[in-house]
Structure formats: C-alpha cells, structure tokens
Amino acid sequence: MNWALTLDLLGTFFFAISGSLLAAQRGYDIVGSLLLGSLTGLGGGVIRDLIIGVPPTAFAEPVHLAAPVAAAVLVFFLASGVERYSRPLLIFDAGGLALFCTTGTVKALEAGMNPVAAMLLGVTTGVGGGLLRDVVANRDPQLFNSSDLYAVPAFLGAAIVAGVWFTALPNVVTVFVAAIVVFVFRVLSLHFRWRIPHAKGQPKMGRASE
Amino acid sequence: MNWALTLDLLGTFFFAISGSLLAAQRGYDIVGSLLLGSLTGLGGGVIRDLIIGVPPTAFAEPVHLAAPVAAAVLVFFLASGVERYSRPLLIFDAGGLALFCTTGTVKALEAGMNPVAAMLLGVTTGVGGGLLRDVVANRDPQLFNSSDLYAVPAFLGAAIVAGVWFTALPNVVTVFVAAIVVFVFRVLSLHFRWRIPHAKGQPKMGRASE
Amino acid sequence: MNWALTLDLLGTFFFAISGSLLAAQRGYDIVGSLLLGSLTGLGGGVIRDLIIGVPPTAFAEPVHLAAPVAAAVLVFFLASGVERYSRPLLIFDAGGLALFCTTGTVKALEAGMNPVAAMLLGVTTGVGGGLLRDVVANRDPQLFNSSDLYAVPAFLGAAIVAGVWFTALPNVVTVFVAAIVVFVFRVLSLHFRWRIPHAKGQPKMGRASE
Numbered sequence: 001m002n003w004a005l006t007l008d009l010l011g012t013f014f015f016a017i018s019g020s021l022l023a024a025q026r027g028y029d030i031v032g033s034l035l036l037g038s039l040t041g042l043g044g045g046v047i048r049d050l051i052i053g054v055p056p057t058a059f060a061e062p063v064h065l066a067a068p069v070a071a072a073v074l075v076f077f078l079a080s081g082v083e084r085y086s087r088p089l090l091i092f093d094a095g096g097l098a099l100f101c102t103t104g105t106v107k108a109l110e111a112g113m114n115p116v117a118a119m120l121l122g123v124t125t126g127v128g129g130g131l132l133r134d135v136v137a138n139r140d141p142q143l144f145n146s147s148d149l150y151a152v153p154a155f156l157g158a159a160i161v162a163g164v165w166f167t168a169l170p171n172v173v174t175v176f177v178a179a180i181v182v183f184v185f186r187v188l189s190l191h192f193r194w195r196i197p198h199a200k201g202q203p204k205m206g207r208a209s210e
Numbered sequence: 211m212n213w214a215l216t217l218d219l220l221g222t223f224f225f226a227i228s229g230s231l232l233a234a235q236r237g238y239d240i241v242g243s244l245l246l247g248s249l250t251g252l253g254g255g256v257i258r259d260l261i262i263g264v265p266p267t268a269f270a271e272p273v274h275l276a277a278p279v280a281a282a283v284l285v286f287f288l289a290s291g292v293e294r295y296s297r298p299l300l301i302f303d304a305g306g307l308a309l310f311c312t313t314g315t316v317k318a319l320e321a322g323m324n325p326v327a328a329m330l331l332g333v334t335t336g337v338g339g340g341l342l343r344d345v346v347a348n349r350d351p352q353l354f355n356s357s358d359l360y361a362v363p364a365f366l367g368a369a370i371v372a373g374v375w376f377t378a379l380p381n382v383v384t385v386f387v388a389a390i391v392v393f394v395f396r397v398l399s400l401h402f403r404w405r406i407p408h409a410k411g412q413p414k415m416g417r418a419s420e
Numbered sequence: 421m422n423w424a425l426t427l428d429l430l431g432t433f434f435f436a437i438s439g440s441l442l443a444a445q446r447g448y449d450i451v452g453s454l455l456l457g458s459l460t461g462l463g464g465g466v467i468r469d470l471i472i473g474v475p476p477t478a479f480a481e482p483v484h485l486a487a488p489v490a491a492a493v494l495v496f497f498l499a500s501g502v503e504r505y506s507r508p509l510l511i512f513d514a515g516g517l518a519l520f521c522t523t524g525t526v527k528a529l530e531a532g533m534n535p536v537a538a539m540l541l542g543v544t545t546g547v548g549g550g551l552l553r554d555v556v557a558n559r560d561p562q563l564f565n566s567s568d569l570y571a572v573p574a575f576l577g578a579a580i581v582a583g584v585w586f587t588a589l590p591n592v593v594t595v596f597v598a599a600i601v602v603f604v605f606r607v608l609s610l611h612f613r614w615r616i617p618h619a620k621g622q623p624k625m626g627r628a629s630e
Contacts, residue, residue, distance in 0.1 A: 029356040029406045035337075036354070046261070051466070051476055056261055059318075059327040108479075117479040127455075131556065136341065138350055140558055144456070146449040196449045239566040239616045245547075246564070256471070266471055269528075269537040346551065348560055 003172040004103060007179070008045070008057070009067050011099030015129045016041030016071035018093040022137055024075055025089075034072040039136060041068045041096070044129035048104050051121060052111045090190055093130055093142065098182035101126030101154040102175045105161040115162040122158030127151060149189035149196065157182035213382040214313060217389070218255070218267070219277050221309030225339045226251030226281035228303040232347055234285055235299075244282040249346060251278045251306070254339035258314050261331060262321045300400055303340055303352065308392035311336030311364040312385045315371040325372040332368030337361060359399035359406065367392035423592040424523060427599070428465070428477070429487050431519030435549045436461030436491035438513040442557055444495055445509075454492040459556060461488045461516070464549035468524050471541060472531045510610055513550055513562065518602035521546030521574040522595045525581040535582040542578030547571060569609035569616065577602035 019040030023033035042058040042065075049056040058064045104125025108118035127143050127150065134141040143150050160178040168174075188194070229250030233243035252268040259266040268274045314335025318328035337353050337360065344351040353360050370388040378384075398404070439460030443453035462478040469476040478484045524545025528538035547563050547570065554561040563570050580598040588594075608614070 023354070026354070027356060028354045031359075031361050031406060032354040032356060035361055050260055050470055051479060053475060055263055059261055059323060059331060062324060062326040062330075065326065065330065113479060114482060116482040116485065120482075120485065121479060135556055135558075136345055136351060137354075138345075138348070138558070141556060144443070144446070144448045144452040144557075146447060146452060149451075151451050151455055196451055233564070236564070237566060238564045241569075241571050241616055242564040242566060245571055260470055265473060269471060269533060269541060272534060272536040272540075275536065275540065346555055346561060347564075348555075348558070 003175075004106065005061075005063075007099050007103050007172075007175060009064065011096050011103065012041040012045070012064055012067040013071055014041075014092045014099065015044070015096030015133075016068040017075060018089050018096060018130065019068075019133050020072045020075035021089040021092070022133060025086075026137060030072060030076050033075060034068060036133060036137065037071045037075075038065070038068040040129045040133040041071065042129070043132040044096075044100050044104070044125045044127070047128045048107060048121060048125040051124070052108060052113070054111070090142075091187065094183050094186040094190070096129060097126045097150070097154055097186060098157060098179040100129065101157040101182060102161050102178045105158040106175060109162065109165050115165060118165075119155070119158040119162045122161065123151065123154045126154040126157070146195065147193055149186070149194050152196070153182045153185040153189065156185060213385075214316065215271075215273075217309050217313050217382075217385065219274065221306050221313065222251040222255070222274055222277040223281055224251075224302045224309065225254070225306030225343075226278040227285065228299050228306060228340065229278075229343045230282045230285035231299040231302070232343060235296075236347060240282060240286050243285060244278060246343060246347065247281045247285075248275070248278040250339045250343040251281065252339070253342040254306075254310050254314070254335045254337075257338045258317060258331060258335040261334070262318060262323070264321070300352075301397065304393050304396040304400070306339060307336045307360070307364055307396060308367060308389040310339065311367040311392060312371050312388045315368040316385060319372065319375050325375060328375075329365070329368040329372045332371065333361065333364045336364040336367070357403055357405065359396070359404050362406070363392045363395040363399070366395060423595075424526065425481075425483075427519050427523050427592075427595060429484065431516050431523065432461040432465070432484055432487040433491055434461075434512045434519065435464070435516030435553075436488035437495065438509050438516060438550070439488075439553050440492045440495035441509040441512070442553060445506075446557060450492060450496050453495060454488060456553060456557065457491045457495075458485070458488040460549045460553040461491065462549070463552040464516075464520050464524070464545045464547070467548045468527060468541060468545040471544070472528060472533070474531070510562075511607065514603050514606040514610070516549060517546045517570070517574055517606060518577060518599040520549065521577040521602060522581050522598045525578040526595060529582065529585050535585060538585075539575070539578040539582045542581065543571065543574045546574040546577070566615065567613055569606070569614050572616070573602045573605040573609065576605060 016037035019037035020033040023036040028036065046056040046058055101122045105118050105122030108121040109115070113121065131141050131143050134143070157178045160181065161175060164174045226247035229247035230243045233246040238246065252274060256266040256268055311332045315328050315332030318331040319325070323331065341351050341353050344353070367388045370391065371385060374384045436457035439457035440453045443456040448456065462484060466476040466478055521542045525538050525542030528541040529535070533541065551561050551563050554563070577598045580601065581595060584594045
C-alpha cells in the first residue's frame, strides 16, 4: 500500500467519522449514519476525480468503502452520548480537511494541472465532503461559520504543497507536514475563535429584503 | 426500444412524478414543477453516468425529457388536492427507487465495474434523485428518515442484481423481479414503519452543542 | 481574448457578485464571501463542462478565478449597507443567468450535442450556479420562487440560440442579443411580478402530510 492511498483512506475515515457523528446527533439510524459518513468521506474525492477526469477512486478501488463502514460501526458502538458534544465532530472534520486539501493538491498536480488550479482543486476536495454533509443534513455549513477559520487553513495547506512542487516532488514528508500544519491551524482557530473581517454591515445570519 | 431503456424511462417518470408532487405541495408553479421533476427523475442517472464516465443519457437521448414533461402535465391537471397527501409521493418515489437501484447496478456492471462498486453505484443512482429533490426543496431528506427503511431495500435490489451477475447475465426478468422486491419491501416498510437501530443516545432530529 | 471567453468571464463575475452579496446578507466573512461567490460564479460552468465531458474551464483556465476574487473584493469594500437590499443581488443574478444560459447552449452545440439537449444544458448552466448558491446558503432557491419568472427567460434564451444554430452559426451578436432579451425579460418579470399558473390546490410553501 503506497503512502498516497494510506493518507487518502485516513482522510476518508476522519470525514466519515464526522458524518456518522452528525448522523447520531440528528437521530439517524445506523444506515443513515453509514450513508452520511460515506457521503462525507467519499464525496470530496469523487468531486476531485470527476474534475480531474479519472474514474472516482471510491468506485474504482472498493477498499475506500471500508473507511465509512468502520466509522459507522465505531460511532454506533462507542459513541454513547458522544453525539451530545460537537467537539469530536469538529476534530475529526479537521483531520479530514487537513489530509484532503493536501492530497487533493498532489493528485491535481500529478494529473498535470497548473499550480493555481491544483490549489483550487485541493481546497475543493478538502471542503467538499463537509459541505455535502452539512447541505444534505440541512444545516448551515461549517464552511461559512464566521466564528472560526475553515477555508483559510485549507488554502494554506494546498499552497504549501503546490509551492513545494516547484522545488521538488511532494513526497510523504511534505504532505504529512503540510497536513499537520492545516490540522493545528484549524484546531487553534476553533479554540481561540480566530476570525477574519466580515463584509461590512449587518451582523450574523440575518436575512434582509428591500 | 430495448428493455433497459424502457425501465430507465419508467423509473425517470416515477421519480419525476414524486418531484412534481412535492413541487405542488410547496406551491411551486408549473415550471418549478417541471424543473423539480426533471432534477428528481434525471439527477440520479446523470450522477451515475458521470461516475461511469459516459455522456449522461438524459442529454445524449432526449427521449428521457419526455418523462418529466409528462409527469409535470399529469400532476398539473390531475393532482387537484392530491398534494395534500404524502402517500402518492412516497409510492412513486418507491417505484423510482426500485427501478434505478437495479438498472443502475446493471449499467455499472456492463461498464466493467467490480460488483462491489456496481452495487454502490446502483444504490447511489437509486437514492440520488430523491436526495437532490429533498435538498433542493430544502427539506429533511427522505433518505435519512429513520421511521422507515429507504436505503436498505435499495442495497438489497443492487445486491440481487450483482449476485445474479456471477451466475448469469442479468436480463429483463432478473431486473424486473429485483425491482418488484425492492418496491414491495419499501412499501411494506412504510406501512408497518419498520425500523433499524439508532446510534445510541438522543432521540430524533435534535441538534446538540457542547 | 475571444468573445466567448469574455462573455463567460462577465457571467461568472455577475453570478459571483450575487453570491458575495448573499454572503454579506448572511454575515459571512470575506473568505466565505469569496467561496460563495466562487461556487455561484463557477458552479454552473463546472456542471456544464462535466456533462459535456471536457475539463472544467474554471480549472483549465485559471483566469476564471479572477472574477470571483474581484467580486468578493468589490462587495467587501463597496457594499456598505447594500446587503440590506435584495434588488442588487437579483439584478446581478439576472445578468449571470442571461449570459450563462446562452453561452452554455453555444458550448453544448459546439460540442456536437443535439439542439434539444443543448437547450437543456444551457438552462442547466444558467440556473445551476444560483441553485448551488441558494442550496449551500440553506435558503429556498430563487429558481422555485413562484412570484416571478426565472427558468422561463432561460429557456427562451437557450431556444433563441439553438434556433439560430439551424440557420447560421451563433456569433457574438446572436448571443449578445439573446442575453439582452433574457436579462430584460427577467428584470421585467421581477418588476411586474409576472407569474405562471400553479399546480392546483394549496397556496405557497405549505407542507402537508396525509
């Protein structure tokens, strides 16, 4: 098993845990937990592969399905009461984000994309699964929650990987270090509620009409 | 007209009816009814074809557009008051699910996918249109409603078709029988409110924070 | 720079402005504004290119990313208070709709699609970005708002372009005139609240159960 596949499976597993935890919070049954975990874990990668133009690995390599199955089983048996806490969901989501924004950039560069497009695709891969999860579960996406930073660490991780590409081939060490940076950045932003400026005007979540 | 196309059109028509009925419930106009019906009827197949890597049949074979048009017209002229009842929507949705999870698996197998991936793609095709319908109409997806079974019959239908693939080529009889099994299973689960275990903890639809 | 790319960039910019304005209304930060603008501006085109089967231009030609960046910066610095008004969002959305439904039809015809499929893909391209914007921001899609016309002008624009295809190659004049027709039609429908018949029965947005 090569390192790219290992990191991909780990990212899928982390995101799938976040999906299954949200399913538990929402009172979905075990099949709903498996489905939301699968969508979260595999969704970003499917979008990535469709845009690159290769057969989605989630289908081409069925080993990817083991990750959401393991996640759903784990959450089902171990998560007694854990769904009352939102922190585990956020931590696993941060792990998936860190791995997918970096490995997504690598896959795009390997497919011959220019570095700017590769960065964009890395960010899309990183935020895609969580966005699908939140949209399908009918809640305001984590991605747009302005009380912490979500896309900024993903941009940073994708930029590190794309930057290294100019000097050397990204390898397991590069990607792993970049992923750690993203993860730590994201968790610190959650803990300290780092923010960035809002567009001027109204505060939060208001809806206005003329 | 071959049988695969016939079943595909029938599934598209059933799902389109469900979409147009939801549109009527929501007070959309006839164009909104046509659009929601089209998205529901054609959405699962477009996802299926993009993942397989062939041109989406909804666009390659415009005859597919006849199904949502017929569905929107039917619902418009015949549905006086029917939108007050959720049962017709559920029955037509079950018909679409039954046909798409089985024919989706066949298409995936014919495209050379391994049986596990073909099953997954069959389930994705079956639940995809209804999920798009519910997400776009901004309601909690039927797929995750834990008071009945939705994905389980789809898995069963896809598994029957993939299983037969090992012994013989799935033909119209195989697919039709599998679809009937899915449909009956789904309708019985609705009628008797069959359930499967929840992840432990909170009851339904609650949202929690730390 | 050819005219097709120019119109494409302009449409992307208009849609991106509408996404960034919605982000401002919702209180998203500048990164959320950039992301929602990008999804709105680039989403329809990515769907179009995936269905046609070519690499999405948003990734193949990074110049497309300039449009949402410019839109997010503009909204951030100039939009003080503008997010209290829904009209600018609707006007820019109409501009994006007008350009994308016409250029989407051209791209589909150039890719060898039959005229009916090309019309459908033009409409899909036109309404896709705004639908993604509304779904991701968790609000009832503009597309289904039955107090004005949204898809009808898009169908008209796509039909004009596909009709001209039979007599001559659509060129910049054809597409531009068709886009103007769509834009004016859409704005008039907003101003005069043109409507089309509803499916019989209940009024608006009600949800019913048996």
